[in-house]
Amino acid sequence: MVAGFVLDELFGDPSRGHPVAGFGRLTGAVERRMYRDSRAAGVGLVGVMVGSTVALAALPGRRSAGVVDVAVTAASTWVALGGTSLCRVGDAVAQALEAEDLEGARALIPSLCGRDPESLDEAGLCRAALESIAENTSDATVGPLVWGALAGVPGVLGYRAVNTLDAMVGYRSERYRNFGWAAARLDDLVNLLPARLAGSLLVVIGGAPRRTIAAWRRDSSAHPSPNAGVVEAGFAGALGVQLGGRTVYPYGVEMRPTLGSGPAPGPADLRAAVALSRRVQRATVLTCAVVAVVRPGVGAAARRLSRRIAG
Structure with a gap:
């Protein structure tokens, strides 16, 4: 898992043939066949795509060991992570804004989020990029690493499929309000722990623990997402800025809480x-590496204890 993180730091996302892009194209094809304006159809899509991903990811673990297992884990972690590319785009947006190149910054926004860049001025572009950096620090790095530490390769790839x-x-939107319900709710569920780990790391390494805790406790619950609110409020507190407000998407306008x-x-x-996102990512991989090393020993000890109690 650490090797996969290092590969992401060195190379970022694979430039060609990215498996996540392939998964997206396959999902689009399956969606066209399965789409109905109902929650049940959306549950079916999630079951097919996530279930098949986890099942395929579990196959190598049954037959491989040693070097092969390490290589499979490293490769799976690398393709599931997106933290380095996230930070590169964030830096590029900042550079464009510093050069007063608003069109250049607008061209980069679709790489970070689904907002309508043409509606954004300099302040809006900066807020959109910063909020996306915050949310995707959890989604693109903390989440895959947490699930990799807990469930190995099936956890890493299953998480990326859900996300x-x-x-x-x-x-x-009108099209996805029902059909996308299952995907959105499952994404909320699998991100409960990663978002709170990210928030806790922001408190510890963000440089302003009291302000970060205050923003988390006061503001995060008002956000429409139970997880994005935690990391966005944490970043706002750590950096001493205000996020939220009028947010324009192609399907309409949302008024986000401050x-x-x-x-x-x-x-x-x-x-x-x-810079803060990079620190959180590195702290996460260290934390998850410890969990991955300790977890088998804890499980074995628990099994021995249960046998003694049963005996």
Whole structure:
């Protein structure tokens, strides 16, 4: 798992033939066949795509050991992570804004989120990028690593399948309000622990623990997402900025609650958010590596204890 993280830090996302992109194309094809304006149809899509991913991911573990197992885990972790590419795009947006190149910054926003970039001025572009850096620090790095530590390769790839489905169909638009319900709710569930680990790390390494805790406790529950609110409020508190407000998507406008109590973020704050995201990512891989090493021993000890109690 650590090797996969290092590969992501060195190379970012594979430039060609990315498995996640292939999964997205396959999901699109399956969606066209399965789509109905109902929650049941959406449950079916989630079952087919996530179930098949987890089943396939479990196959190598039954037949491989040693070096092969390490290689499979490293490769799976690498393709599931997206933290390095996230930070590179964040830095590129900051650079464009520093150069007053609003069109260049707008062209980069679709790589980070689904907002309508043409409706955004400099402040809106900066906020959109920073909020996306915050949320995707959890989604693109913390989540895959947590599930990899807990469930190995099936956990890593299963998590990425859920997250990709949510990004494709988990919207509140007319088309996906019902069909995307299952993907959105499952994504909320699998991110409960990763988002709170990310929030806790922001408290510890963000440089402003009291302010971060205050923003988390005061503001996160007002966010429409039970998980994005935690990390976005945490970033707002750690950086001393205010996030939230009017948010324009292609399907309509949402009024997001305010997170944090500082000024609106600028390009320098976006740079700071990217640096903070990198620190959280590195702290996460260390934490999860310890969990992955300790977990088998804890499980064996629990089994021995249960046998003694039963005997």
